[in-house]
Structures are given as structure tokens and as C-alpha cells.
Amino acid sequence: MFRFVVRRLLQTIPVLFVIITATFFMVRFVPGGPFTADRAIPPEILKNLEAHYGLDQPLWRQYTNYLGRIVRGDLGPSFKYPNRSVNEIIGQTLPVSLELGGWALLVALSLGLPLGIFAAVRHNTWLDYVCSAVGMIGICVPTFVLGPLLALCLGVYLQWFNVSGWYGPTDRILPGLTLGFVYAAYVMRLTRGGLLEVLNQDYIRTARAKGASETRIVLRHALRGGLLPVVAFLGPAVAGILTGSFVIETIFQIPGLGRQFVISAFSRDYTLVLGTVILYATLIVVCNLVVDVVQVWLNPKLKFE
Amino acid sequence: MPRLPLCPLFPVICLLFAAGCARHETAVEAGNRTQILHQGIATEPQDLDPHMLQFQSHFNPLMAVYEGLVGYDPQDLHPVPGVAERWDISADRLTYTFHLRAAAKWSNGDPVTAQDFVFSARRILSPGLASPFRYYYDDVRGTKEFTASAAPDFSTVGIRALDDHTLRIELTHPAPYFLFLLGNWSWYPVHRATVEKYGRFDQPFTDWSKAGRLVGNGPFVLADWKPGQAIIVKRNPLYWDAARVRLAEIHFHSLDNADTEERAFRSGQLHITENVPGSKLRDYAAQASSPLVVAPNFATYAYVFNVTRPPFADARVRRAFSLALDRAGIVASQVGSGMRPAGSFVPPGAGYDYAGDAVRFDPAEARRLLAAAGYPEGRGFPAVELATNTSQLHREIAEIVQQQWRKNLGVSVDIALKDSKVFFAERIGKQYALARSSWVGDYPDPFAFLTVYLSDGGQNTTGYASPTYDRLALSAAQMLNEPNRLARYREAEELLLRDAPVTPIFHDTSRHLVHPAVRGRFPNLFDIHPYQGVWLENK
Numbered sequence: 001m002f003r004f005v006v007r008r009l010l011q012t013i014p015v016l017f018v019i020i021t022a023t024f025f026m027v028r029f030v031p032g033g034p035f036t037a038d039r040a041i042p043p044e045i046l047k048n049l050e051a052h053y054g055l056d057q058p059l060w061r062q063y064t065n066y067l068g069r070i071v072r073g074d075l076g077p078s079f080k081y082p083n084r085s086v087n088e089i090i091g092q093t094l095p096v097s098l099e100l101g102g103w104a105l106l107v108a109l110s111l112g113l114p115l116g117i118f119a120a121v122r123h124n125t126w127l128d129y130v131c132s133a134v135g136m137i138g139i140c141v142p143t144f145v146l147g148p149l150l151a152l153c154l155g156v157y158l159q160w161f162n163v164s165g166w167y168g169p170t171d172r173i174l175p176g177l178t179l180g181f182v183y184a185a186y187v188m189r190l191t192r193g194g195l196l197e198v199l200n201q202d203y204i205r206t207a208r209a210k211g212a213s214e215t216r217i218v219l220r221h222a223l224r225g226g227l228l229p230v231v232a233f234l235g236p237a238v239a240g241i242l243t244g245s246f247v248i249e250t251i252f253q254i255p256g257l258g259r260q261f262v263i264s265a266f267s268r269d270y271t272l273v274l275g276t277v278i279l280y281a282t283l284i285v286v287c288n289l290v291v292d293v294v295q296v297w298l299n300p301k302l303k304f305e
Numbered sequence: 306m307p308r309l310p311l312c313p314l315f316p317v318i319c320l321l322f323a324a325g326c327a328r329h330e331t332a333v334e335a336g337n338r339t340q341i342l343h344q345g346i347a348t349e350p351q352d353l354d355p356h357m358l359q360f361q362s363h364f365n366p367l368m369a370v371y372e373g374l375v376g377y378d379p380q381d382l383h384p385v386p387g388v389a390e391r392w393d394i395s396a397d398r399l400t401y402t403f404h405l406r407a408a409a410k411w412s413n414g415d416p417v418t419a420q421d422f423v424f425s426a427r428r429i430l431s432p433g434l435a436s437p438f439r440y441y442y443d444d445v446r447g448t449k450e451f452t453a454s455a456a457p458d459f460s461t462v463g464i465r466a467l468d469d470h471t472l473r474i475e476l477t478h479p480a481p482y483f484l485f486l487l488g489n490w491s492w493y494p495v496h497r498a499t500v501e502k503y504g505r506f507d508q509p510f511t512d513w514s515k516a517g518r519l520v521g522n523g524p525f526v527l528a529d530w531k532p533g534q535a536i537i538v539k540r541n542p543l544y545w546d547a548a549r550v551r552l553a554e555i556h557f558h559s560l561d562n563a564d565t566e567e568r569a570f571r572s573g574q575l576h577i578t579e580n581v582p583g584s585k586l587r588d589y590a591a592q593a594s595s596p597l598v599v600a601p602n603f604a605t606y607a608y609v610f611n612v613t614r615p616p617f618a619d620a621r622v623r624r625a626f627s628l629a630l631d632r633a634g635i636v637a638s639q640v641g642s643g644m645r646p647a648g649s650f651v652p653p654g655a656g657y658d659y660a661g662d663a664v665r666f667d668p669a670e671a672r673r674l675l676a677a678a679g680y681p682e683g684r685g686f687p688a689v690e691l692a693t694n695t696s697q698l699h700r701e702i703a704e705i706v707q708q709q710w711r712k713n714l715g716v717s718v719d720i721a722l723k724d725s726k727v728f729f730a731e732r733i734g735k736q737y738a739l740a741r742s743s744w745v746g747d748y749p750d751p752f753a754f755l756t757v758y759l760s761d762g763g764q765n766t767t768g769y770a771s772p773t774y775d776r777l778a779l780s781a782a783q784m785l786n787e788p789n790r791l792a793r794y795r796e797a798e799e800l801l802l803r804d805a806p807v808t809p810i811f812h813d814t815s816r817h818l819v820h821p822a823v824r825g826r827f828p829n830l831f832d833i834h835p836y837q838g839v840w841l842e843n844k
Contacts, residue, residue, distance in 0.1 A: 032726025038743075040733045042763050044453070048435035052509065081351045082510035092532050148564070155572040157326050164560060165534060232342040253565050255533025263348075263561070268726050293382055 001296075005289065012162075012285045016278065020070070023277045024063055027270050032077035034268045053079065060237075061243055068243040070278070076271035080264065086275035089260060094279070096166060096284040097180055097182040097249070097256035100179065103172050107180025108187050108237075116191025120226070121218060123196060131188060138185025147178040175252045190233055195226035228299055235291025240286040308776050312586050331573025332556075337822045337841045338523070340553040344577040345566045349533060349559035350741050353514040356429040356436045361745075361832075362579050364490055366647060369538045370412075370521035374403050374422065374472070375484055379835050382749075384484040388417055388494070388522065389472070397477035398785065405470040405654035408545040408676040411496050412526045419466035421494040426464045428500070429491060431457065431507035437530035438491035441696050441747070444480040478783045482748040488833075489747070495518035500774065502745045511700050522740070524550045551825075551840035565820065570596070576820040576841070581641070586816070590641030596818045597821045599643035600828030603652050604755070605811035606644075608691070608706070611738050612806050613768035615685055621806055626739075627664065627808035629713035636706050647809035649799060654693035654748035654830050663802035664809055668713040675714055681713025689812040690721045693741040694728040702810065703741070732766050743813065749830065750783055751794040758801055769806030 035041055035049055050056045054065065069076055075086035119131035155163035161174050185267060198204065199222050207221050245259030251258075257276060264272035296302045306397045332343050354655035355371055358364065370780040376387040385556060387745040409417035418458045426445075429436045430452050446463030451622035463475030476483060486492065497506070504511030512518065516530040524546070526537035536557040540550055560566040563580040570578050581589065589597035610617035610626070616655035617623050650658035672682070691707065693699040703720045710716050718739065723731070732740050744764075746753035755778045756762060760770035773795055781793035801807070825838040 030727070032728075032730035033620050033725070036726050036729045036733070038725075038729055039437075040729075040763055040766070042440075044432065044441075045435045045437060048432060052435070077510075083352050083515075084514055089532075148568070151565075151572075156568055159331060159572055161572075162332075162574055164565045164574065165558070165569075165571045167531075167534070232667060251565060252560055253534075253560050253569075255531070259533070266725070 001293070004100070005293070008289050008292075012282070015285065016281055019281045020067070020274065021063075021280060023060075023274055026269065027265075027273050028059060030268070032268055034270060035083060038221075047227075053077070061231030066274070075278070077274040078272045079266075079269040080267045080272065081196070086271050088273060090257060090279060093257040093260050095256060097242060097245055097253060097258055099172070100175055100256055101238070102246055104179035104183065104239065104241050104245070106184035107176055108241075111180070111184035112187025113191055116188040116230075117195060117196060117218065117223070118193035119188065119192040119225060120199065121214070128192075131192070134204045135185045135192075138181050139189070141182075143178055143247050144251065146181060147175070147248060150174050150178055151251070166252075166254045166256075174286060175248050175254060176217065178251070179241060179248045185290065186237070187230055191228045194229040195222055198225040201225075223250065224298060231291060231294055231298060236284075237286050241289040242287075243282055286305060299301040320598070322568070328745075333549040333573040333576055333820055333822070336576065337843050340551060340841055342552050342555045342577070342823070342836075342841060343575045344555060344557055345560045345569070345579045346536075346557045347559070347566075347579040348561045350536075352510070352779070353519055353527060353536075354509075355490040355507060356425070356434060356438065358438065358490050364833070366536050366555075367493065368523070369488045369555055370519065370523045370527055370832075371408075371495075372523045372544075373488050373492045373494070373501075375487045376645075376837075377485075377488050377833055378833055379825065379838055380829065382485070382829050382833055384830055387488070387649075388422075397559060399476045401474045401476070401483065401529060402594075403472040403474070405472065406545060407470060409522060410545065411522050412541050413496075413520045413522050414504040414522075414543060414545055415496070415498075416469070417494060417522050418469045419472040420469070421497065422472050422492075422529050423459075423464055423466050424497045424506070425492075425494045426462070427459045428495065428506055430462070433505070433507035434509050438441075438489075441486055441491040442476065442811065443488055444476050444483060444486070446475045460669075468624040472473055479785050480750075480782070481787070482750040482753070485748045488747065491555045491668050494522060496522075500746060506685040507539075507663050517704045525552075525555060528554070529675065530659045539728050546837060549837055551838075554658060555836065560733050570818045570820075571780070576823050577826075581816045581818055583642075583701075584784070586639070586641035588641075589818070594821070596820060597641070598819045598828055599641070599814050600832065601643070601645065601652070601654055601830060602832060603655060603749065603753070603830045604743060604809050605647055605650055605652055605808050605809045605814050606702070606741075606743045607647070607650070607809045609732075609739075609740055609742040609767045610805070611735055611768060613735060614738070616678075616680075616689065617738060619678050621674045622680075623805040624717075624803065625671040625675040625678070625714060626710065627665045627802075628674070630706060630709055630808065630810070631666045631713075632664075633811055634667070634709070637703060638701060638705055643814040644662075650807060650809050651751045651754040651794075651802060652746070652812040655746070655751070657751045657794060659795055659798045661795070661799050663805075671713055672715075677714075680716070683717075686716045688717075688719065689738040690719045691739045691741075692721045692728060692731065692737045695722045699741055706810075722736075729806075735766060735768055740766075742807065751768045751791070751798070755794060755801070758806060767806035769804065771800065771804060774800050775803070 007304055019085060035046055054062060077085050078089055115131045119128045122128050151163040154160050162171050195225035204217060204222055207217050246262045249256045261276040321408050336343055338441050345366055346362045351359060353366060353370060355367050371637055372387045374387055374389040378385050383654055388409045388566060390406040391404050393402045405419055411417055428434060430439055430442060430448055432452055439452055441521060447461045450458050451462050465473045467473055499513050500506055503513040516527050519527045524541055524542045524544045528539040529537040540553055560569060563582045565582060567582055567585060569575045576592055589595050597738045610623045612618055625780040636644045648664050693703055707718050709718055710718055731737055744754060744757055757764045758769055759778060760775050777793060777797035781790050784790040822841045822843050824840050824842050826834050
């Protein structure tokens with residue numbers, strides 16, 4: 001297993017290199033720069049600013065300089081927030097996104113798993129139909145509809161929660177629910193499907209014949225196998241929850257990395273775009289690796305190779 | 306069927322949710338009790354260095370923590386004493402002598418002196434700082450030369466401290482709006498010892514203006530900065546006029562999404578919003594006691610022509626496009642916005658009125674001009690693109706304009722919606738035929754607008770260069786006699802509108818949602834609202 005993990009990690013180096021190179025040149029070839037604004041900046045001031053950031057050097061030189069900096073772990077200064085470094089911005093915003101992702105994951109699992117199990121156990125009853133319907137709705141309703149709806153009902157009309165910001169503990173609830181709900185729906189569908197398949201297998205019939213209680217059958221025997229599709233889904237989902245929260249962060253104005261990512265792209269903050277892309281790429285690679293490891297652990301038919 | 310145990314996490318979520326589910330006192334209600342104002346400021350500023358401001362909305366926190374030589378009256382913005390308690394103006398209106406009040410202090414207790422203003426001027430004018438706002442000093446003798454010079458010597462600049470409390474400023478020409486400029490952020494003093502503690506005096510983006518370090522001289526001091534969320538300022542007990550300041554704190558919230566900001570206002574998180582979503586204007590305008598506050602702004606929404614290439618190299622074509630627009634019809638589409646159809650480039654309201662009829666709706670004359678230029682009934686007119694940055698407002702206006710040109714000229718124009726940065730870069734690079742271009746005046750004078758289309762104007766993206774226009778506009782700036790000066794500006798504007806490198810569409814407004822408890826804040830032409838006289842009181 002150790003060799004497997006090391007080999008996979010080594011494989012990510014060329015992947016990251018390609019991503020960095022492609023992103024570096026792509027953001028540079030987009031028209032408009034970090035200092036382009038509605039009011040044109042006087043040319044002599046523009047020249048000073050470009051010199052300050054080393055943008056006056058040839059592009060290949062800037063590229064090699066940047067690579068050199070990354071190797072040392074320095075992602076450079078931000079263009080939009082010139083007195084903060086990209087490292088500093090990521091340090092401030094990533095924990096917020098991680099926390100939001102954590103709450104969302106909690107919502108997704110604590111809603112999705114029980115509902116999925118219920119639906120599978122009471123297969124083809126009204127309970128199953130209700131759970132399935134909720135699941136379908138969750139999959140169909142996008143976050144940019146659900147978020148404002150929840151904000152409107154629970155924030156504006158009932159005034160239970162703030163509709164923006166990340167100040168107190170209750171500010172976690174609306175964004176966590178919104179982001180978690182979509183994933184809860186997927187988790188529910190996958191749990192139900194996976195469990196149904198397992199519940200029809202011979203070893204479950206054996207367990208029933210031995211007189212094991214239904215609870216024991218479902219939780220002890222069936223769930224481990226039934227969760228395989230959920231786990232396979234969770235890898236990309238965790239990466240998606242952690243990185244794909246920019247819609248939620250914009251709707252609820254949360255000071256997380258996703259919002260910075262969007263703003264950085266629009267404001268041509270070259271270094272911040274690159275920094276977030278590198279981070280997201282790494283996260284996705286690591287999440288996929290973790291899933292591979294967990295899958296082997298859950299499914300005796302798979303082996304590390 | 307056996308009972309299944311619920312996932313143990315589920316009740317935890319329910320509990321958490323239930324904890325929030327109670328109508329609690331909103332930030333606005335608490336603020337009204339404790340005099341804490343919550344205001345939205347759209348995007349977050351990079352720092353609170355007044356010489357490096359990025360967006361107009363960032364003027365709000367700067368106005369709270371700094372004070373210039375003069376301030377503004379909150380109602381009509383006439384200059385009122387700030388750090389300077391009085392001033393003398395020479396008969397030729399070229400020399401201003403400011404007498405600074407002895408009680409003016411920095412927030413660390415140091416006195417605010419004339420030397421502080423000299424230092425600040427030297428800093429913003431230094432090429433090393435690369436401030437985008439050094440042009441606010443253009444009327445002062447020697448400033449342009451100082452910035453351009455390889456070996457800058459500040460003694461050549463017309464800003465001198467005669468003693469600790471007397472400051473003399475010399476201008477190159479009489480500028481009736483000069484006192485207004487002095488209230489601007491670019492003229493705010495910065496605390497020398499603090500700036501130099503964290504870097505060279507002319508080094509941009511150092512850490513001196515962070516919370517805990519910043520030393521200001523305004524009615525409030527920077528107390529806390531939550532990145533991406535809020536800037537919090539508290540009343541400054543050392544401010545010379547502290548007795549008049551009634552707010553205890555101001556929380557400036559960075560809310561760059563207008564829809565979220567509007568929801569935050571409705572849920573009681575904000576007293577004042579920076580923006581109002583266009584789609585909500587109609588509803589707010591129809592409400593009986595609406596929080597919507599709309600005020601005329603010193604701003605003109607316009608389209609510009611690239612005069613360096615056909616078909617708009619021909620002034621007749623530009624005039625035809627201008628005369629074919631029914632501006633009243635365009636404005637009617639924006640219910641609740643308060644926009645006024647433009648009859649001039651310089652907006653009304655600053656003591657000057659262009660009284661001509663160059664900008665009017667005259668489809669017959671428009672068709673005649675287009676035919677004279679070789680395109681009768683629009684036949685043979687090349688394909689052109691109307692470029693604008695993406696926004697609901699810009700798209701709606703462009704679609705109406707497109708229809709009017711088709712109907713009144715027989716010309717079909719394509720609309721190109723672009724990402725802001727792409728759009729601005731292409732407009733600056735003259736890679737367009739026809740583009741949206743708005744202008745907001747910096748000070749209440751026609752020159753704030755007419756300066757744009759000078760041949761060498763840095764903001765002139767049309768390629769328009771008329772020696773006659775330059776002569777008229779620049780000579781007016783030198784004139785002492787006010788009626789003559791304004792008459793000269795009228796001449797210049799008449800020429801500009803007939804040459805039509807730009808065609809004004811409407812005069813814009815400032816639009817905010819303001820909670821009724823906010824007192825002492827008045828709508829005005831520049832949307833500037835000093836905090837000294839603001840307080841919160843429920844009806």
C-alpha cells in the first residue's frame with residue numbers, strides 16, 4: 001500500500017506541472033490585465049506598477065521566476081490585494097471553505113445515509129417514494145436557486161438567520177444546508193441503490209436464515225457493501241464540496257477561497273488565480289487517492305497495484 | 306419491520322438548526338440602540354491608504370478615519386472647515402493660505418501640522434508610489450513637473466508650510482472648484498512616522514494602514530478588519546470635533562453581490578446598501594414609505610465612437626446616430642431609477658447649464674445626415690458592433706438603442722457583451738467601433754467633464770482631436786470672470802456635441818436603500834456623506 005501511495009503521489013507532479021503551465025499562459029493571453037479599469041491609468045503610472053510586479057520582463061522570464069518561487073512554496077503577491085501575499089490569502093480563506101465544506105458534508109451524510117437506508121429497507125412503500133422524491137428534487141434544484149430561497153424564507157421573512165456573512169455559529173447553517181442538500185440527495189440515491197443490490201444477495205439471505213435481527217443485517221452485513229457506490233462518489237464529492245463552494249460563497253458572501261477564486265479570475269489577479277488552481281488541483285488529486293485507498297479497504301475484491 | 310436507529314449526527318444537526326430558529330434582535334435593531342451603523346461598501350478595499358483608493362465606495366471608510374483641510378456640508382457639499390479652521394484666497398485666486406486648527410490631532414495624540422500635508426502631497430506626487438489619483442493635484446503649481454522629473458525637488462511645488470499651522474498652496478490657474486478637491490481622499494494627510502515605520506515613504510502597498518497600526522485624524526479610528534467581511538471603526542475621542550460625532554461605531558460590510566446585499570438589508574443586517582439590484586427598483590419605487598433613496602448624480606451614461614476609422618470617422622454619421630436616439634424612451638425603460646434623459650454631456654446641477662439643442666431626437670435630420678454621408682436609408686452601411694461590458698442595465702439599454710437605430714436609420718447594429726476587463730482593454734486600445742462609456746465628474750465644474758475629450762486627455766478613448774475644442778476648453782479654465790468662463794465652456798460643449806465623438810444617453814443617479822432610522826444623511830450630487838452629523842434614531 002505504501003508503494004502504491006508513493007507512486008500515485010509521484011504521478012501528480014507532472015500533472016501539476018502541466019496544470020500550472022497551462023494556467024499561467026492562459027490567464028496571460030486573456031485580454032485585459034490586473035490594472036485595466038473603466039478609467040485608463042496614466043501610462044507612466046502603469047509602467048511603475050508593472051515594474052513593481054515584474055510584469056515588464058519577458059513572459060518566459062516571468063514564467064521561470066514563478067516556477068522558481070513555487071518550488072520554494074511562495075505563491076507571490078496578490079494583484080488585487082497588493083499588500084497581502086497569495087499564501088496569506090489562502091491561509092485566511094481556505095479554513096473558511098474547509099469549515100463550510102465540513103458542515104455541508106455533515107448535512108449530506110446525516111440526511112442522505114438514513115434516508116437512503118430507510119428507502120432501501122422499506123423498498124416500494126410510500127416512505128421509499130417520499131425519500132426518492134426528496135432525492136430527485138435535491139438533485140434537480142441547483143444551489144443558486146435553493147440558497148436564495150432559504151435565505152428569503154428563513155432570513156428575510158422569519159429573520160431566524162443572517163443572510164450573509166460568516167460571523168457567528170448560526171451563520172453556518174444556511175450555507176451548510178444549501179451546499180449539503182444537493183450532495184445529500186446523491187448520497188441518498190446511491191445508498192438506496194447500493195443497499196438494495198446487496199440486500200438481494202445470498203449472504204444476506206444466509207444471515208436472515210440464521211435469525212439475525214433486521215437491524216443487525218442492515219447495519220452489520222449489508223451496509224459495508226452497500227456503501228461502496230457512496231464512497232466512490234464521495235471522493236470527487238469531497239473535492240467538489242471543498243472547491244465547488246464558490247456559488248454558495250457568493251450567494252451568502254462568505255470570505256472563503258471559492259469567492260476569492262471567482263473574484264481573482266474577473267480581476268485578472270494572475271498570482272491568485274494560479275495559487276487557487278494549484279491548490280484545487282492538489283486537493284482533487286489527494287481526494288481521489290484517498291477514495292482509492294478506502295475502496296480497497298471496503299471491497300475485498302480490489303487490491304493495490 | 307424493526308426500528309432503525311437514526312444516524313446519530315442527525316439530531317445534532319436538528320439541535321443546531323433549532324438553536325438558530327428564533328426571531329433574534331437584528332444587527333440593525335441592536336445598532337439603533339447602541340449607535341452602530343451598518344453600511345455596505347460593495348468590494349473590499351485593498352487597504353485604507355487614501356492615496357491608493359480603488360473604488361468610489363471605499364471613500365466611505367476613508368472619510369471616517371481621515372479628515373482633509375476642508376470637509377463637505379452633508380446637504381449641498383459646499384466646503385466647510387476641516388483641519389483648516391479658515392483660509393484666505395488671494396485676489397487673483399492663485400494663492401490659498403490655510404490656517405490649521407491647533408486642536409487637530411492624530412489618533413495617537415500627535416498634533417496635525419502643515420508639514421503633515423506637505424509630506425502627504427510629496428508622497429502622492431512621487432512617481433514611486435504610482436498613485437492613480439495624483440491628477441487631483443494638477444491645478445497646483447509644479448506638481449506635473451515634479452512627478453515627471455528624474456530628480457524631483459519638492460521645493461519647486463506650490464505647497465509649503467509657513468509654520469506648524471499655516472499652509473500655503475499656489476495654483477497655476479484660478480480653479481473655482483479647488484476647495485472641493487481638497488475634501489477628496491487624495492488630499493487626506495497620512496501620518497508620516499507610521500508610514501515610514503513600515504516602508505519607504507513612497508512605497509505602495511506596505512502594511513502601515515492595517516488595523517492596530519493605522520494612525521488617522523478623522524472622527525473615527527480603525528478598530529478591526531475582518532478580511533473579506535467587515536471593516537470596523539470606532540469613535541475617535543481625540544478628534545477635535547468629537548462632541549458632534551454621535552455614532553459609536555460604523556461597520557463597513559464588503560458585499561460585492563448586489564442581490565445578497567439587498568437580502569441583507571431586508572433581513573436587518575444593513576442600514577445602508579451600496580447598490581440596489583436593477584430588477585428590484587420598480588418594486589421599491591412603488592412602495593409607500595420606501596427605503597429607496599435616489600438622487601441625481603454628477604454622471605453621464607454615454608456611447609462613444611471610434612473616430613479613427615470608418616464609418617464613424619465621418620462626423621455626419623456620428624451626428625446621425627446621436628439624433629436618431631429617443632432618450633426619453635430609453636430612460637422610460639428603467640422605472641424607479643430616476644435617470645434623466647441627457648440633453649448635454651455635462652450633467653446639470655453644478656451651476657452650469659448647456660442650453661443648446663445639439664443633443665435632441667430628430668429622426669428626419671438623422672436620416673438626412675446619414676444619406677449625405679453616403680448611406681441613404683442605411684443602405685450599404687457596414688456591419689458594426691456596439692460593445693459593452695456585461696450587466697443587465699447595459700444590455701437593456703443597448704437593446705433599445707439597437708431597435709431605435711434600426712427603426713430611425715435603417716441601420717442594424719450587433720450588440721457585443723464582454724467581460725469588463727476585456728471590454729475596458731479594447732476600449733482603451735481603440736479596438737471598437739461603438740462602445741458604452743460613462744463619465745462621473747470628480748468636482749462640480751464643467752471642466753470635470755470637458756477635460757475628457759481634450760486631444761491628449763488620458764481618458765479620451767475615441768481618437769477625437771480638435772485644436773479648436775482644446776483651445777476653448779483650456780482657455781476657459783484660465784478665466785477669472787465667472788459668466789465669461791461658463792459661456793466659453795458652453796461654446797466648447799456645443800462644438801463637442803456637434804462633432805459628436807460621444808453621444809450622451811442619460812444622466813445617472815446614485816441609488817441606495819437607507820433604513821429610516823438613519824438621520825443626518827442627505828442625498829446629494831456626488832453621493833458623499835460625511836459621518837460627523839449622522840445618528841440613528843427610530844421613529
